[in-house]
Amino acid sequence: MNREVIQTLLEKIQTLDLDSMNSISARWDSLTKPPESLGTLERLVSQLGGIQRTSHPQIGKRTVLCFAADHGVVAEGVSPSKQIVTAEMVRNFLNGGAAISVLASCTNTALKVIDAGMVHHIEHPLIIQRSIACGTANMRVERAMTEEQVYQAIELGYLTAVEEIDNSCELLITGEMGVGNTTSASAIYAALTGMNAESVTGNGAGLPEHLVKHKARVIQDALFLHKPNSDDPIDVLSAVGGFELAAMCGVMLAGAVYGCPVLVDGFISGASAVLAMKLNPLIKEYLIFSHHSGESGFAEIRQQFGFVPLVDLNMRLGEGTGAVMILPLIDNALSCYYKMATFEEAGVTEVEL
Numbered sequence: 001m002n003r004e005v006i007q008t009l010l011e012k013i014q015t016l017d018l019d020s021m022n023s024i025s026a027r028w029d030s031l032t033k034p035p036e037s038l039g040t041l042e043r044l045v046s047q048l049g050g051i052q053r054t055s056h057p058q059i060g061k062r063t064v065l066c067f068a069a070d071h072g073v074v075a076e077g078v079s080p081s082k083q084i085v086t087a088e089m090v091r092n093f094l095n096g097g098a099a100i101s102v103l104a105s106c107t108n109t110a111l112k113v114i115d116a117g118m119v120h121h122i123e124h125p126l127i128i129q130r131s132i133a134c135g136t137a138n139m140r141v142e143r144a145m146t147e148e149q150v151y152q153a154i155e156l157g158y159l160t161a162v163e164e165i166d167n168s169c170e171l172l173i174t175g176e177m178g179v180g181n182t183t184s185a186s187a188i189y190a191a192l193t194g195m196n197a198e199s200v201t202g203n204g205a206g207l208p209e210h211l212v213k214h215k216a217r218v219i220q221d222a223l224f225l226h227k228p229n230s231d232d233p234i235d236v237l238s239a240v241g242g243f244e245l246a247a248m249c250g251v252m253l254a255g256a257v258y259g260c261p262v263l264v265d266g267f268i269s270g271a272s273a274v275l276a277m278k279l280n281p282l283i284k285e286y287l288i289f290s291h292h293s294g295e296s297g298f299a300e301i302r303q304q305f306g307f308v309p310l311v312d313l314n315m316r317l318g319e320g321t322g323a324v325m326i327l328p329l330i331d332n333a334l335s336c337y338y339k340m341a342t343f344e345e346a347g348v349t350e351v352e353l
């Protein structure tokens with residue numbers, strides 16, 4: 001992939017199908033309930049229909065694509081975990097013991113785990129080995145990735161998503177595992193908004209409070225060193241990004257190009273989302289923001305970029321867990337849409353306006 005290929009793909013993205021959305025709204029209004037009383041869930045089904053270009057949206061087959069990668073910036077003491085934890089948790093994902101493994105299994109969701117660039121590789125029959133490099137470089141010292149690596153990672157996400165869509169997947173879910181990736185996500189948010197790093201930096205997987213200021217200073221130093229162009233997501237990714245962040249951006253690009261909704265998880269997936277939205281604002285219409293991440297700074301970010309997560313469970317685990325957790329909500333919304341009786345069928349007098 002390169003700039004021209006991405007540009008060609010971006011130009012293929014259509015606005016959502018209004019006819020389908022209008023038909024869905026009309027059906028909602030015909031069902032035995034006061035108008036719009038199922039609130040956000042009504043709009044969610046409309047959005048699914050607009051994306052899939054049908055008044056009969058389905059999310060039968062859904063897949064969480066979990067990209068794992070490491071971050072050179074952990075050398076600066078910005079994470080409470082050692083890099084080996086990325087690989088150890090990936091093994092746990094694949095052996096069924098992680099939160100994402102349990103939630104995927106409970107919600108009938110396929111889980112694909114892709115090594116996009118871990119430092120420690122694991123042998124496992126289920127791992128999808130697509131490592132671009134053994135972790136990124138330390139952003140405080142040099143650019144995290146070369147431009148070539150950014151394109152490779154976007155392509156990885158894009159092609160993995162397209163393969164799923166070709167295999168009848170109707171909903172893509174972004175997940176990640178990467179010790180140090182909250183530093184990268186916070187740096188991306190600060191680079192795109194111009195906000196001070198401190199206001200978008202939290203304690204990630206449990207960094208002690210007194211080190212969070214240090215983490216923000218590392219981010220500020222990296223941004224000062226590279227001065228990424230806030231209008232250029234490729235430049236931002238190359239300066240302070242990560243392989244999993246770029247790959248999730250590629251998944252969102254594929255979702256928008258192929259008309260497949262993408263359910264966005266938390267703080268890190270959110271950073272990929274704002275990058276994708278910068279590539280083409282239309283991509284936002286294909287994204288469903290699942291939950292409000294408890295990572296501090298997320299409240300400012302969602303306001304800045306105008307996304308409204310469906311629920312707030314004070315989760316900040318990553319892996320795709322917040323997204324998969326809300327699948328039953330989406331399933332329930334679809335069940336109401338398809339199975340509720342209309343006023344006519346039930347012999348109920350329609351609400352008069």
Ligand SMILES: O=C(O)c1ccc[n+]([C@@H]2O[C@H](COP(=O)([O-])O)[C@@H](O)[C@H]2O)c1
Binds near residue numbers: 081
């Ligand atoms: O998604 C979130 O909202 C989220 C918030 C904080 C931490 N995480 C997870 O924690 C890991 C990164 O934490 P850290 O402190 O090593 O940067 C990474 O594997 C993420 O999946 C995830």
Ligand SMILES: Cc1cc2nc[nH]c2cc1C
Binds near residue numbers: 089176177178319
């Ligand atoms: C144990 C552990 C599990 C995780 N899952 C996502 N990020 C994580 C970070 C740690 C440290």
